[in-house]
Amino acid sequence: MFQLLYEDNCHEDTEQSDKTELKITDTILQLYCEAENNALKRQLLSLLSLPNAHSKSKLQKLIPGLTKWEIDQSRAHAASHGAGSLPGPVEPGYRHRMNKEKLEHALSFFLDPKFHQICSYGTKDLHCDNGQTVTIPQVVRTTCHSSLLQMYKSYCSETGFVPLSDSTLYKILSTCSASKRTNLTGLDNIATDGAADVDDLIKMCDQLKGLGSETNTVANRTTALKSLKMYLKSEYKFSVGLSSGCQDHCLKFALSHPTNVLLQEECDHSHEEICGKCNILNEINSALFNEIQNIRTSDIAKELALTAEKALEKISDWKAHILRTQNQEEGISIVRYDFSEPQAGKSYCDAKIAHKRSKLRMFVSSGENVTTPFDMKKAIMDGSDVAGCQCAVVEVDRKNQTMTSHCIKGITNINNLAFEGDDIIAWHSFSIGIGIKIKREDVLKSEQFDTGLIILSDFEEPSKNYCVISHITKNCSVTPTSIFHCSELGCNQQFSSYQILQEHILLDRHVQEKTLTYDALRHHCSELCNSNLFISKQLVQIGRDHHTLVKNSSVEKLQQGWALKKTRKFARFSSKVKDFLHTVFQEGEESGRKAIPVEVSQRMKSL
Structure with missing residues (x-):
């Protein structure tokens, strides 16, 4: 006016x-x-x-x-x-009252890869307090919040560090949210089987109680098994080391091949210490079989003995798997191939492919089919596409293929490879022994050069561009204000004239954009997940107060190389088992009542 x-x-x-x-x-x-x-x-x-x-x-x-x-x-x-203009929206002011040093200390512990595993499927949205949404791959936190907090406080007490309050630490864990799953099937099958077999042993103890075992003995054994399960899930990974005086914790002793000198590493220390938590497995083993032998019914005793033997074997494999995982995580080098321990979490490619799998599910849900590579390309490029992703369909040109197959003996046990000239050096475990030398001519009987690719469907640019364009309002006499933005990274200042902007830059009066503390945590967690930088800087030693190592020569000694992967024997079902399963299936087809898998597996044990 x-x-x-x-x-x-x-x-x-x-x-x-x-x-x-x-x-x-x-x-x-x-x-x-x-x-x-x-x-x-x-x-x-x-x-x-x-x-x-x-x-x-x-x-x-x-x-x-x-x-x-x-x-x-x-x-x-x-x-x-501008003179007489309405003031712009007031920027909210944030006060960062949390101690930055203590916050970084807690984050470095909570975001350690030993407590997380990235799934190869699914995504998760982190909702910020300012309304933003950050998408990350599905992350599984393998330790519950209370146990994680207890370990962190124990670590702080050992190092003399004063942590944040418990309520703030719980708030940090809930802000950097992750899925909490007890069933890790598909993500870590070895850990799943080991934890399930501990539960089976607990059920067996209750069954032995009904067969005459003392109530106090069963209660103590159940408590010991639960303690062992929690120890293997959370604390055992922090107890292993290259110079441990305990055979259960020494990486060199547990991963040295018992017969092959090239895959052995001599320890410069003695193994006279015993871990009370690890020794629970040996005590349970002897106690269970002693009680099973006292059962009068032979069929029940035979079934329980078989169940206990399989369960204890799976738990031992779980323990060895944890130890191998900690050793393989140290093997990171550019000039070598150091593979992660199988079933110990997914890789960066699996984390990035989670977005593509989400697009495939959305494409199928819309009524389309994905039966060919061309359908898969169409699904990934459908809609708003995937950021930074383009697809092509190709196949190997087999006209130039001269090699059909080649094999390396015992390749399933090889986890580390190094190339020296024309030779290949192989190890079963990282930095254990000098390695086995494999000649190039022993592996490549015939040289295979690049075969080339046949492009069936080339890369193509997205057909649609999604953006929001604001239409220019005609006949508008309002003069735009605050149209000059500061070019300094992180500065959010705006000015109505170019002269004021120049004065601002000249005087270096930049104002960094402030965000809420927990929003900054969400963005930090997102960067780690999307770049797969869950890398531990050091092996944190936790829980030594909970299981003090003692010297004891009466306990049975472990064999060298007890944690190495064992050769798996694949046995086919006998004709008796096949006939039994066929009969159960036909009974279900005729009666309409399908058999319960757990009951069928129990009946198979008696065959």
């Missing part, structure tokens, strides 16, 4: 113009005196406080009680937003 009055005033004569200007000034002064809001007063005063309009002394005469600070604020408002 005032702008229009001034424009009309320009077309009138000088005398009439002065009268109009005085009239407008009186109107603004009247509105200023009647205004109760300080922001509105500053907005009105900005119309009069421009240096070319009124001086400070003149304004103080027009408005009694007006201070110079208020005049400076109104002039700053006119420079930033």
